[in-house]
Amino acid sequence: MSTNMLNLTLKVWRQDGPNSAGRFETYQTTTIADDASFLEMLDYVNEDLVAGDVEPITFDHDCREGICGTCGVMINGQAHGPQRGTATCQLHMRQFRSGDTIVIEPWRAAAFPIIRDLMVNRAALDRVVESGGYITVSTGAAPDANITPVPRDAAEAAMDAAACIGCGACVAACPNSAGQLFTSAKLAHLNLLPQGQAERWSRSEAMVETMEQYFGSCTNHGECQEACPKEISIDFIAMMNRDYLKAKFTNRRRGGQRKSG
Amino acid sequence: MAKTMSRPGATAPVVNPPAAKSAPWPVTFYRSAVGKKWVMAITGLGLLGFVIAHMIGNLKMYLGREDIDAYGHALRTLLHPIMPNELVLWILRLGLFAMLVAHIHAAATLTIMNKKARPVGYQSPRQYVAVNFASKSMRYTGLIVFLYLIFHLLDLTIGTTNPDFVEGRVYDNLVASMSRPAVAIVYILCNIAIAVHLFHGIWSVFQSMGLNNPRYNVARRWVAMALSGIILVGNVSFPIMILAGVVH
Ligand code: FES
Numbered sequence: 399m400s401t402n403m404l405n406l407t408l409k410v411w412r413q414d415g416p417n418s419a420g421r422f423e424t425y426q427t428t429t430i431a432d433d434a435s436f437l438e439m440l441d442y443v444n445e446d447l448v449a450g451d452v453e454p455i456t457f458d459h460d461c462r463e464g465i466c467g468t469c470g471v472m473i474n475g476q477a478h479g480p481q482r483g484t485a486t487c488q489l490h491m492r493q494f495r496s497g498d499t500i501v502i503e504p505w506r507a508a509a510f511p512i513i514r515d516l517m518v519n520r521a522a523l524d525r526v527v528e529s530g531g532y533i534t535v536s537t538g539a540a541p542d543a544n545i546t547p548v549p550r551d552a553a554e555a556a557m558d559a560a561a562c563i564g565c566g567a568c569v570a571a572c573p574n575s576a577g578q579l580f581t582s583a584k585l586a587h588l589n590l591l592p593q594g595q596a597e598r599w600s601r602s603e604a605m606v607e608t609m610e611q612y613f614g615s616c617t618n619h620g621e622c623q624e625a626c627p628k629e630i631s632i633d634f635i636a637m638m639n640r641d642y643l644k645a646k647f648t649n650r651r652r653g654g655q656r657k658s659g
Numbered sequence: 660m661a662k663t664m665s666r667p668g669a670t671a672p673v674v675n676p677p678a679a680k681s682a683p684w685p686v687t688f689y690r691s692a693v694g695k696k697w698v699m700a701i702t703g704l705g706l707l708g709f710v711i712a713h714m715i716g717n718l719k720m721y722l723g724r725e726d727i728d729a730y731g732h733a734l735r736t737l738l739h740p741i742m743p744n745e746l747v748l749w750i751l752r753l754g755l756f757a758m759l760v761a762h763i764h765a766a767a768t769l770t771i772m773n774k775k776a777r778p779v780g781y782q783s784p785r786q787y788v789a790v791n792f793a794s795k796s797m798r799y800t801g802l803i804v805f806l807y808l809i810f811h812l813l814d815l816t817i818g819t820t821n822p823d824f825v826e827g828r829v830y831d832n833l834v835a836s837m838s839r840p841a842v843a844i845v846y847i848l849c850n851i852a853i854a855v856h857l858f859h860g861i862w863s864v865f866q867s868m869g870l871n872n873p874r875y876n877v878a879r880r881w882v883a884m885a886l887s888g889i890i891l892v893g894n895v896s897f898p899i900m901i902l903a904g905v906v907h
Contacts, residue, residue: 411782422782475786501783508673508776522673573790575776606693611672614776615692615769617797618863620789633871639693640869646688 402432404491407499408443410455413512420512422501432492436479437462437469439491456515464488464627467563470570471516472503477567477625485565485627505570509577509612520566522612523580527564529608530601531584533593552590559586561628569613571625577613579622581605582638583630589641599645606642674775692772695765700867702758702765703860709755710853711886714893717833720906724830731829763805770798793859800856807849814842834901843898854891858883 406427413420428446430439437459444454460466464485471486473479479489494500504512509522548556560583568579585605588594594601616635623632678690688694716734719727737747793800810820814836818824823835837843861883865871871879900906 409783420782472781472783475781475784476788480786503781503783506777506779506781508778573787573795574773576773607677607687607691610692610772611675611677612776613674614773616696616866617769617773617794618859618866619791619794621787624788631873632866633873633876636866636869636871638869639696639867642691642693643688643697643869646684646694 402492402496403429404432404494404496404498405429406439406494406496409499409501410515411503412455412515413504415514416511430491432490432494434491435462435487436473436489436491437487456513456517458517459487462487465563467565470505470565470567470627472501472505472570474501477505477571478565478627482624483627483629485563488627505566507566507569507575507613509575510566510569518566520564523564523566523577525612526577526581526605526609527584530597530604531588533588534597535593546592548591552592556587556590559583559590559630559634562587562626562630563628565627567625567627568622568630571621572614572616573619573621574614574617576616576622577609578616578635578638579626579630579632581609582634585638585641586634589637598641599648602638602641603645606638606645674772692769695769696867698761699765699769700864702762704864705758706755706762707857707861707886710857710890714890717897718893720830720833720897721900727829727833728827731827735827759805763801766798766801791859793855794863797856797859800852803849803852804856807845807852810845833897834907837898837901840902843902846898847895850891850894853894854887857887857890861886 404427408425408427409422410425411420412423425443425447427439427443430442434442437457440455440457447454457469457471459469462469464487467485469486470478473486473489478484478486479493481489481493502516504510504516505518505520510518510520512518562580562583564580566580569575569577572578585602588601589598618632620632623630678687681687682690689698716730717727719730735745735748737751813819814821815824815832818826818832821832821836824832837846862879865879897906
């Protein structure tokens with residue numbers, strides 16, 4: 399495989415702080431090898447900017463291997479760019495042609511305020527998880543492995559949901575800024591396992607209601623599932639809708655899951 | 660030492676503040692957006708049932724004047740010897756009206772919520788993958804259907820806008836109304852809006868009610884397409900057949 403060299407025009411959102419007005423700035427890249435990742439391309443651009451005494455572009459990143467979820471940006475109007483099932487850090491420049499103009503913009507949502515340039519605060523996702531995305535166990539000696547048998551299908555389905563890296567692309571891609579795909583994935587990965595049953599209804603109720611304090615509501619476009627770097631299915635959203643209804647209708651005192659708070 | 664960056668914002672609820680006091684579960688259920696989507700799905704199904712029944716009932720036009728007039732009479736006198744005249748009809752009408760109000764109220768409040776969730780929109784053009792014309796235009800097709808509904812009632816149920824209207828003469832009223840080309844064209848356009856609204860609505864119902872299964876997910880699109888297509892063809896056939904002179 400030969401490496402192609404690309405010359406690109408970038409239109410990047412620059413914003414000095416949370417309350418400053420932002421604007422698009424246009425930069426010409428130096429020649430970029432197409433086996434560079436998208437973030438490496440930004441690194442090269444930043445080196446040039448620093449050399450020219452311009453403040454480098456702030457963008458969030460950590461693992462650069464598609465597992466931490468910090469690197470999401472809008473690339474040409476698509477969350478994480480054009481390649482399906484791929485986080486920005488795993489997107490490679492071979493997805494682009496020399497001469498292309500690439501527009502890069504931060505996630506936009508009331509719950510994701512811009513910190514600087516392309517970096518946003520995704521702490522609202524933590525608020526949702528804090529409200530119920532855990533199981534309550536008494537601490538002590540670690541339990542024996544395999545003490546709770548998990549049916550294989552349940553384990554697989556829970557893993558599909560647990561693949562969520564919390565990047566916020568679902569919210570960013572959704573025309574309504576809804577947090578449904580994230581929340582439903584976090585719910586399903588516990589609600590499908592035996593360990594998650596004890597708190598299933600209180601968890602479903604609390605996480606949905608916390609989500610709605612920060613995010614918009616779902617109109618079933620399905621755009622989130624296309625944007626998700628882990629290709630999480632909107633079937634989990636349907637499951638969440640069911641569980642929320644059951645959480646409200648179930649006689650929780652009889653079911654041993656009394657309403658909290 | 661590295662400076663820790665304090666990350667601003669997003670610790671306080673930005674869309675819906677939590678409710679001040681607790682309430683009975685049906686209230687908190689409807690307060691939540693997921694609950695409102697359930698209400699929209701159920702009322703949407705009820706209204707869809709009405710649209711289907713209405714279309715099938717109107718097909719009686721092709722059986723002739725006596726048939727459809729008798730059908731209209733039967734509707735007004737539904738369960739008559741048991742119940743007072745028109746009582747059942749009015750109960751059905753009130754039920755439909757209540758469903759319509761709930762459907763619109765939920766849609767309007769959710770729209771406001773969604774506007775709050777993204778006060779500053781994207782500054783560059785979006786490239787959508789899954790969003791389609793029907794899903795994007797629900798608010799507008801819904802509004803068109805609502806406005807048309809008012810005209811439709813004035814024209815064919817109350818008769819205000821139809822100079823040749825005679826109560827109970829369903830067949831003649833229909834022919835008189837649809838013989839006016841402007842009315843026929845508005846009718847056809849509004850029925851296209853209904854079909855587009857139903858296409859996304861029917862698909863959406865399954866999702867909002869958690870009725871999905873990877874095995875049937877593709878079929879949901881086909882069901883939505885087929886049902887809205889049948890309703891469109893059935894309804895649009897009336898003005899076309901009247902204008903073509905087949906029904907007169
Ligand atoms: S940098 Fe960790 S997922 Fe992209």
